[in-house]
Amino acid sequence: MAAQMNPSPFQRTANIILLWCCGWASHPAWAADTVIIGAEDDWAPYSYKSGPDAKGYSVDIVREAFKASGIEVRFISLPFARCMSEVDNGQLVGCFNAVRNSKSEKRYLWHRRPLVDSRSVIYSLASSAESGLQLKDLEGKTVGVTNGYEYGEDFDTNTKIIRDPSNQDELGFKKLLAGRFQYMVSFDKVANSLFATNKDFAGKFKTVGIAAEAKYYMVFSKKHPGSTKYLAAFDQGFDAIVKNGTHRAIEAKWP
DSSP states (O other): OOOOOOOOHHHHHHHHHHHHHHHHHTSOTTOSEEEEEEEESEETTTEEEETTEEESHHHHHHHHHHHHTTEEEEEEEEOHHHHHHHHHTTSSSEEEEEEOSTTTTTTSEEOSSOSEEEEEEEEEETTOOOOSBOHHHHTTSEEEEETTOOOOHHHHTOTTSEEEEESSHHHHHHHHHTTSOSEEEEEHHHHHHHHHHOGGGTTTEEEEEEEEEEEEEEEEOSSSTTHHHHHHHHHHHHHHHHHTTHHHHHHHHOO
């Protein structure tokens, strides 16, 4: 057998470069990337601002899904209406959490799996004798809502319901407590989080009906040049964290 010759320093360097190039080529085109995403600042436990940071169930899902595709996320916490506006005009790649309905379907690009399954609930004062209300019972009545929020197709498109918007759910419940209107629509986990952290709300409200069941997504801008790339990366990463158990672990963290 012929003696095996050791590679020259030049050959070793060339081999290292070749291996590095092959390794890079095997990774997605979006590897070693960073994306800036808008995160709603006042929708605990799904997405809220805590000090300088974005926190919550949806925040963790978005972070880990992008991470699984090799992308680091920087979150900007801001009010939901402004967040969506900046996606509309292409300043931000994406924002969450938004309902996919007939009003929003054509305005944005959408990923496959919903981030959140939630339900919007009709609240009144604890002294109310009402129960089992439906949307038709709200027609002609003034109902507290949060500016820019979607509560489900039927509620959002019902023009007979008179809306009194506030910038935050907390402000809406304060108006309800002050008698500014008879009903407030909020999401059950969001309201429960508020009731648990605000002592002035303890025992003051009750559920009197269900407005809608809804699925929530992160919307991707049709005007931002990187949206299509990041949407594909997010879908791929979301599938990965569902398969590897990361998604289940996040659900357990935010019951």
